[in-house]
Amino acid sequence: MQLIQLLKDDSNNIDGLGNPRRIEVSSDNQKVYITSGDDNAFAVFNADNNFRLTLGKVFKNSTGGISGLEGASGVVVLEKTKQVVVTGFYDGALTRFTDKHNGFNFTEVVSDGLSYEEVFDSDKSVAKLDHLGILGAWDVVKTNDEQQLFVAGYMSNAVAIFDIQKDGSMVFNKKLTVANPLKSNLGKPISLALSPDQTALYVLGFDENQLTVFARDNKGSLTAKQVIIDDVNGVKQFVNPQSIVVSPDGKFLYIACAGTSSLVVFQKLANGTLEFLQSITNKSIDDIGLAGASTLAIDPLGTTIYAAGESGHGLYIFDVGADGKLSFDSKMTHVAGTELKTISSITITPNNKHLLVATGKENSLFVFKINQ
Secondary structure, eight states: OEEEEEEETTSTTOOSOSSEEEEEEOTTSOEEEEEETTTTEEEEEEEOTTOOEEEEEEEETTSTTOOSOTTEEEEEEETTTTEEEEEETTTTEEEEEEEETTEEEEEEEEEOOOOHHHHHSOSSOOGGGOOSSOTTEEEEEEOTTSSEEEEEETTTTEEEEEEEOTTSOEEEEEEEOOBTTTBSSOSSEEEEEEOTTSSEEEEEETTTTEEEEEEEOTTOOEEEEEEEETTSTTOOSOSSEEEEEEOTTSSEEEEEETTTTEEEEEEEOTTSOEEEEEEEETTTTTSSTTTTEEEEEEOTTSOEEEEEETTSBSEEEEEEOTTSOEEEEEEEOEETTEEOBSEEEEEEOTTSSEEEEEETTTTEEEEEEOOO
16 A cells, blocks of 8 residues: 555644544545544545545534534435534534535534533433433444434444435434343444345444344334344454444454454354354454554455554554455554554545545544555
8 A cells, every 4th residue: 555645633734633533435535524533523625536635624513503523423424415424422413514515514413412411421310311312422324225324322322213304304213222132232332334235233332242233124124133242152352342344245244342452253144143253363463553453444345354453553454255254464553654553443435446544642644545
């Protein structure tokens, strides 16, 4: 890979990269969207034909009537309605931005209106006030048809479902709080994924070392099908699962587990259930770079995994075998005289030509060209 650009917060007129948490790229590879946990912001970057980025616009919490971005974390792009939706972890909110003729504008915020003090700094339960299930909203994913959003509400211990209307507005559908009859809770959800065929929803429960699998029918109804927990049925190294990707063919799941600084692989059997396949630890690669394993990305062909630990250093590259297993390929610890560390997010462009790497507390964005 070749570094083509390094952007740093508060340098060369760059803003919105204070503790960058998530990166998304538009389907035409012309825009990059980034959430900032410390700037409490959502930034829009424009990409030229060589994929060099320039800052377009930054939206910050409590400015210009904008709210819902405190601890901005997840982001999802709704191409059909020309919108982007951002989760605010501390605000317990979904904030919607719409791309009109003059660029993006703040459109809507959805929340229960509970304060940080009520949710995070009080011994008093707010369960009766938690109607939407998005307190501690961290991750958000969309269905392929862009008609529904799923939101991981860490503090709500729930997954909230919103329907997207023709005008782009978000209407609350329901929240999932249990996986009955398999388990009475979701283990404090932090990351979500849908299978490529949209027939399964995967929910990572960070606190209880849990993966919950919901079967999804063609009407969108969800049924708890399987709950996977660390150290049960041969599952190993599955502590504090934080990030999940699914192979393009839907046969394998790859999960970064912060608690064991590991990558855990599951394979989908013929009957649809998941089975533990492999774990990759720091010991496996004879290094400490995966400490606090927190983010990973898979290329569109399903042949390469990029992974990192936010408490570690370096970007780690793995080859994916035909059997779904990972084998260590290489690592990148320094680039252009700068150490790659505290990596918080890794994203591959839809055309598989560029890799974007955000470094949380280093407040930076690295843009690489992938060697074809």
